[in-house]
Amino acid sequence: MHQATGFAFLPFLWCVNAVWFFKDAFIKQPYEEQKNVILSAIGALIWVAGLTTWIVTFQTQRAQWGETADYMSFIIPTGIA
Numbered sequence: 001m002h003q004a005t006g007f008a009f010l011p012f013l014w015c016v017n018a019v020w021f022f023k024d025a026f027i028k029q030p031y032e033e034q035k036n037v038i039l040s041a042i043g044a045l046i047w048v049a050g051l052t053t054w055i056v057t058f059q060t061q062r063a064q065w066g067e068t069a070d071y072m073s074f075i076i077p078t079g080i081a
Contacts, residue, residue, distance in 0.1 A: 011043065017036075
């Protein structure tokens with residue numbers, strides 16, 4: 001259970017890491033662990049871009065995907081009769 005939870009929230013932790021250590025990574029003198037903060041920021045941005053792409057695609061194409069989209073949905077809209 002803990003591994004799945006950690007994996008699911010990993011992009012959130014990357015974002016927190018990038019924000020928390022922003023001043024240390026970009027204002028102070030360079031140091032060895034600075035690359036970890038940069039990679040955390042890049043990973044979080046890629047994750048947000050991918051999630052946004054998926055949300056826009058799913059919301060705009062859901063009706064055309066038919067039953068496949070229904071199986072992926074938690075809430076199935078009933079539509080207008």
